[in-house]
Amino acid sequence: xxxxxxxxxxxxxxxxxxxxxxxxxxxxxxxxxxxxxxxxxxxxxxxxxxxxxxxxxxxxxxxxxxxxxxxxxxxxxxxxxxxxxxxxxxxxxxxxxxxxxxxxxxxxxxxxxxxxxxxxxxxxxxxxxxxxxxxxxxxxxxxxxxxxxxxxxxxxxxxxxxxxxxxxxxxxxxxxxxxxxxxxxxxxxxxxxxxxxxxxxxxxxxxxxxxxxxxxxxxxxxxxxxxxxxxxxxxxxxxxxxxxxxxxxxxxxxxxxxxxxxxxxxxxxxxxxxxxxxxxxxxxxxxxxxxxxxxxxxxxxxxxxxxxxxxxxxxxxxxxxxxxxxxxxxxxxxxxxxxxxxxxxxxxxxxxxxxxxxxxxxxxxxxxxxxxxxxxxxxxxxxxxxxxxxxxxxxxxxxxxxxxxxxxxxxxxxxxxxxxxxxxxxxxxxxxxxxxxxxxxxxxxxxxxxxxxxxxxxxxxxxxxxxxxxxxxxxxxxxxxxxxxxxxxxxxxxxxxxxxxxxxxxxxxxxxxxxxxxxxxxxxxxxxxxxxxxxxxxxxxxxxxxxxxxxxxxxxxxxxxxxxxxxxxxxxxxxxxxxxxxxxxxxxxxxxxxxxxxx
Numbered sequence: 001x002x003x004x005x006x007x008x009x010x011x012x013x014x015x016x017x018x019x020x021x022x023x024x025x026x027x028x029x030x031x032x033x034x035x036x037x038x039x040x041x042x043x044x045x046x047x048x049x050x051x052x053x054x055x056x057x058x059x060x061x062x063x064x065x066x067x068x069x070x071x072x073x074x075x076x077x078x079x080x081x082x083x084x085x086x087x088x089x090x091x092x093x094x095x096x097x098x099x100x101x102x103x104x105x106x107x108x109x110x111x112x113x114x115x116x117x118x119x120x121x122x123x124x125x126x127x128x129x130x131x132x133x134x135x136x137x138x139x140x141x142x143x144x145x146x147x148x149x150x151x152x153x154x155x156x157x158x159x160x161x162x163x164x165x166x167x168x169x170x171x172x173x174x175x176x177x178x179x180x181x182x183x184x185x186x187x188x189x190x191x192x193x194x195x196x197x198x199x200x201x202x203x204x205x206x207x208x209x210x211x212x213x214x215x216x217x218x219x220x221x222x223x224x225x226x227x228x229x230x231x232x233x234x235x236x237x238x239x240x241x242x243x244x245x246x247x248x249x250x251x252x253x254x255x256x257x258x259x260x261x262x263x264x265x266x267x268x269x270x271x272x273x274x275x276x277x278x279x280x281x282x283x284x285x286x287x288x289x290x291x292x293x294x295x296x297x298x299x300x301x302x303x304x305x306x307x308x309x310x311x312x313x314x315x316x317x318x319x320x321x322x323x324x325x326x327x328x329x330x331x332x333x334x335x336x337x338x339x340x341x342x343x344x345x346x347x348x349x350x351x352x353x354x355x356x357x358x359x360x361x362x363x364x365x366x367x368x369x370x371x372x373x374x375x376x377x378x379x380x381x382x383x384x385x386x387x388x389x390x391x392x393x394x395x396x397x398x399x400x401x402x403x404x405x406x407x408x409x410x411x412x413x414x415x416x417x418x419x420x421x422x423x424x425x426x427x428x429x430x431x432x433x434x435x436x437x438x439x440x441x442x443x444x445x446x447x448x449x450x451x452x453x454x455x456x457x458x459x460x461x462x463x464x465x466x467x468x469x470x471x472x473x474x475x476x477x478x479x480x481x482x483x484x485x486x487x488x489x490x491x492x493x494x495x496x497x498x499x500x501x502x503x504x505x506x507x508x509x510x511x512x513x514x515x516x517x518x519x520x521x522x523x524x525x526x527x528x529x530x531x532x533x534x535x536x537x538x539x540x541x542x543x544x545x546x547x548x549x550x551x552x553x554x555x556x557x558x559x560x561x562x563x564x565x566x567x568x569x570x571x572x573x574x575x576x577x578x579x580x581x582x583x584x585x586x587x588x589x590x591x592x593x594x595x596x597x598x599x
Contacts, residue, residue, distance in 0.1 A: 002313035006047035050120035061262020092157030108368035119305035123262030134161025141279040175223040201266030202251035229284030230275035259432030300397035303405025304360035306434040310412030311353035362535040399447035400528025402437040448520035487537035518586035540564025
């Protein structure tokens with residue numbers, strides 16, 4: 001099995017050397033207690049918990065899965081005890097507001113912990129992970145009474161939360177949902193309907209579960225304009241936050257699925273369950289996006305985690321496994337064969353994993369810091385600009401990073417050869433666990449439509465320009481810098497092409513709106529590779545500068561430079577195929593009659 005080891009040196013590199021998190025935190029009004037020593041201690045202790053407690057449970061959760069009965073859902077051996085230790089350690093409250101019992105740490109610091117948790121054991125991490133979105137939704141849209149009743153227990157981790165959107169007849173097309181909410185005499189609502197694919201919908205790890213549920217009020221408009229949002233607790237809650245009787249919401253069954261066996265994916269039946277309206281009537285989808293945006297950035301972490309964990313396993317194996325001799329001459333004369341890490345194709349796979357994992361870390365941490373500014377900056381202008389940048393990056397992070405994370409997990413299995421297909425090594429579990437990340441919280445296609453249609457074309461390219469301006473500034477600042485030349489030249493060309501590609505698609509879409517859907521996924525993948533190139537350019541240049549200055553961490557910085565060079569030479573050229581496909585037109589997709597698809 002793969003034993004997770006937190007990549008503390010790279011986490012430190014991205015936070016402290018690349019993104020200067022100390023300066024960032026000093027500008028946040030609520031982060032005055034977040035000193036470098038405090039940050040370091042939190043990350044070190046978090047790493048110990050993830051390595052020592054969660055990682056050993058990863059294979060246990062996969063092999064045992066969850067068990068359903070009429071009394072509820074039992075999680076795998078050790079999960080409940082690990083969660084108790086997690087709560088006792090104060091981890092759930094780390095980023096919660098102090099007024100509700102939290103520690104008031106920045107969200108970006110919590111995300112570092114989420115990365116380590118998710119990489120060590122994604123199935124376990126989903127239980128507390130979804131609570132974060134439930135908390136944010138109630139905090140932003142709930143009444144004062146709702147906040148007082150629910151937030152302290154969600155912050156402490158005594159209760160967990162879920163997001164209940166999908167129904168048997170509708171997935172992402174929420175305009176067709178049928179779950180209904182009938183007003184009751186006491187000012188509450190009776191929620192009736194069935195929700196499916198509800199992660200952590202029922203379990204034995206917390207005293208209460210707070211469901212955030214989409215439903216329709218009587219007489220509500222059809223489609224997405226007639227959806228409202230409700231709090232539906234597993235156990236009724238009074239004004240002081242005390243639990244009462246069991247609510248009429250039950251888990252009808254748990255799904256038997258490809259991966260993430262340790263997390264309960266539930267069919268939830270609401271049979272007149274008592275619910276409470278959050279936010280305005282018929283504006284539930286607007287409020288739910290608070291939850292969704294948190295979840296989408298959280299899902300991007302799964303792409304990062306898959307690449308990181310699979311890389312760790314593959315690297316260890318590649319150094320130990322002996323097979324064949326190097327084409328350029330024997331490298332292990334005392335052995336029967338050379339370690340497979342000497343073979344170019346194995347190097348290709350390992351470097352692809354490494355480039356995606358470390359590039360993803362830089363992208364996600366950067367986006368998380370924008371989230372800090374949105375939530376906590378004293379400047380309205382800074383909050384607005386950060387929100388617009390985060391809105392542009394979120395669909396890229398969610399979709400692109402899960403796509404390449406899944407690719408990386410498959411490469412890790414490939415490094416093992418036939419052993420990778422065998423359960424005992426743990427590599428095929430990473431593939432199975434990661435596959436869902438490309439689908440939940442909006443599939444790659446839905447994220448691509450959001451990016452190209454809403455974020456780019458509907459803003460006349462303004463959201464894109466905010467990011468390409470970062471690339472332009474980097475290139476201008478490093479004109480004539482020999483250390484940066486190998487990054488500046490391709491980035492300058494890419495930046496120009498990105499704008500031209502967007503214009504071509506936009507012009508075609510004015511004649512045929514299907515052009516947006518036809519181009520969107522290739523456009524998103526192009527945008528992902530281009531965005532990651534910017535971060536790899538910055539990391540590569542920074543590492544070169546450290547080496548020039550005589551750093552005693554020569555191996556670390558040399559590897560960083562060489563990985564950046566691999567990314568630019570071997571992975572960034574993929575943009576050309578995506579650019580060609582993005583402007584190939586909708587005809588090749590749409591001209592065939594539907595019945596002609598049949599055999």
